[in-house]
Amino acid sequence: MTRWLLACVILLGFGILRTPLEIRIDKEKQTAGFSRPSPSKELREQLGQSGFLAALGGFRSMLAAVLWIDAHAAWERTEWGRMAALFQAVTTLQPRSPLYWDMASWHMAWNAGSAAYQNPDQPSEALRLRAQKQYWDLGKDFLQRGILNNPNEFSLYERLAILERDKYQDFCAAAKNFDAAASLPGAPEYLKRFALYSLALCPGKEKEAYEKLRSLAGETDSRHLPGILHHLQQLEEKLGIPKEKRVNSQKKNPGN
Amino acid sequence: MNGFLLRLSLPSRVSAIAATTFTELVRMKVFYFLFFFALLLIGNSAFMAKLSFQEEMQMLKDVSLGAMNLFSSLLAILGTSLLLPKDIEEKTIYTILSKPVPRYEYLLGKLLGMFSLLFLSLLLMSALFFAVLWFREQSLIASTSLQLAASPPEELQSAIASIRSSTFNQNLLPGIGILFLKSAILASMTLLISAFSTSGIFTMIASTAAYFIGHLQATARDFWLESPAQHPLAKGFLAFVSFVFPDLQLFSLSDDIVAGTPLPAHILEPILLLGCAYLAAYYIVASLIFSTREL
Numbered sequence: 001m002t003r004w005l006l007a008c009v010i011l012l013g014f015g016i017l018r019t020p021l022e023i024r025i026d027k028e029k030q031t032a033g034f035s036r037p038s039p040s041k042e043l044r045e046q047l048g049q050s051g052f053l054a055a056l057g058g059f060r061s062m063l064a065a066v067l068w069i070d071a072h073a074a075w076e077r078t079e080w081g082r083m084a085a086l087f088q089a090v091t092t093l094q095p096r097s098p099l100y101w102d103m104a105s106w107h108m109a110w111n112a113g114s115a116a117y118q119n120p121d122q123p124s125e126a127l128r129l130r131a132q133k134q135y136w137d138l139g140k141d142f143l144q145r146g147i148l149n150n151p152n153e154f155s156l157y158e159r160l161a162i163l164e165r166d167k168y169q170d171f172c173a174a175a176k177n178f179d180a181a182a183s184l185p186g187a188p189e190y191l192k193r194f195a196l197y198s199l200a201l202c203p204g205k206e207k208e209a210y211e212k213l214r215s216l217a218g219e220t221d222s223r224h225l226p227g228i229l230h231h232l233q234q235l236e237e238k239l240g241i242p243k244e245k246r247v248n249s250q251k252k253n254p255g256n
Numbered sequence: 257m258n259g260f261l262l263r264l265s266l267p268s269r270v271s272a273i274a275a276t277t278f279t280e281l282v283r284m285k286v287f288y289f290l291f292f293f294a295l296l297l298i299g300n301s302a303f304m305a306k307l308s309f310q311e312e313m314q315m316l317k318d319v320s321l322g323a324m325n326l327f328s329s330l331l332a333i334l335g336t337s338l339l340l341p342k343d344i345e346e347k348t349i350y351t352i353l354s355k356p357v358p359r360y361e362y363l364l365g366k367l368l369g370m371f372s373l374l375f376l377s378l379l380l381m382s383a384l385f386f387a388v389l390w391f392r393e394q395s396l397i398a399s400t401s402l403q404l405a406a407s408p409p410e411e412l413q414s415a416i417a418s419i420r421s422s423t424f425n426q427n428l429l430p431g432i433g434i435l436f437l438k439s440a441i442l443a444s445m446t447l448l449i450s451a452f453s454t455s456g457i458f459t460m461i462a463s464t465a466a467y468f469i470g471h472l473q474a475t476a477r478d479f480w481l482e483s484p485a486q487h488p489l490a491k492g493f494l495a496f497v498s499f500v501f502p503d504l505q506l507f508s509l510s511d512d513i514v515a516g517t518p519l520p521a522h523i524l525e526p527i528l529l530l531g532c533a534y535l536a537a538y539y540i541v542a543s544l545i546f547s548t549r550e551l
Contacts, residue, residue, distance in 0.1 A: 007544040014537040015499025018530065019477065022503045025526050026474055032523055034512045036505055038475055058329075058471050058504065061511040062322020065315045072307065097515035099314050 273365025
């Protein structure tokens, strides 16, 4: 009886001693980007009973992979609604995986969006356009939530900028996101150029884009110079830059 | 080999029991699960041919580490649940304990035998996983080099670097190490339950329940500490859960590691320390309970 009592005291004593350490590690883990699934109603609805149990039992990544494969099969059958639901579940399970956010957004904004616009069962173009816009918004939402969960991942900012540029034609927002992507670690150099190309098309920002592109033209390698010069020439036309101050004339007269 | 290493570093009685336990477990054909693990990896790889290489690598790592977690947890719970009941049923426990072998040494031997099995299983699964990962990486590099043969060398280098970064990740090894620690904690917890339980089935069910409660322990602790308006009885219950059950969520790092989250030393070290403290505490409690048990 005494030993049983001693065993209980040790178990509880150990529990009391370890709790502050566990709280500290848990906080540090969350600060470092490790996620902890909480038993929410939303997760339960997304995963079903057994999936919910598996997610809470430490099999989040495995479940996410299985659901991703399921989503891929749904893509082959062009079941866009089912894909969207599966992507929500996958990204909830693995919020720290940029790939899932990126691919989910791409499927929704590009594939589902195009399919919605080309839907032969919907004769009304207005409704098809609305459905397409809804899928773009869904794709954008995936990227924005992905960025919230992975603030240092340049590829998600880049994808968001591409979506804003190519689908929404919102060049100001695209420039801002290309710029944000370029400032993050590991970002490729071309993002700086892309930010300025979009800025050149942003109403009211032409002058700023022109100055920045001119300065970039001086420091960039010759492979990318034709692209920059092309944008500069367009901006010179738009801004009405005097001929003698234009890039080409200065190239001809290096003394200027 | 394993038995030899155990014999070198431990008192001969403990190492003898550990080596016998390990042999017994191996004879129970537990390694057949590796066949399913290999099947899962190969089947997975065959399906992945449809996906982009980033998706393929992500899936491969997700499924492999998830399967390692599943198999090692199952092995820890099921294998340990059978240790004591089997010895009691076959009456070998009486032969061992009638010799000058203290009960705590007997339990330590059993536990170390189980740890050896878990270690070897994870080692084999890791070897298989890294072999498949390496094979896929090499075949992807070969096909990419062929496709980009006419492209500028820096473009090819960048594509190869992209493949390499999506395959091997320096945190995979510590992640697998933490998986071993988690399964060792599960084995010690199961041994603790087994120390007072009279049936193997009860031990299995109770340990599986404790496994799930352990993954929700942090949530219970948060409710206990952070929710102000609670009935004292509910608070007491949540505090009890927090103190008695292990926080297994702390040892569930592989999900985020495969997603690319780095594992800094200031997190890894206290987790390792805490894991060792769990092993010691559960072993001491199990020994105390087992020492009073009538056999």
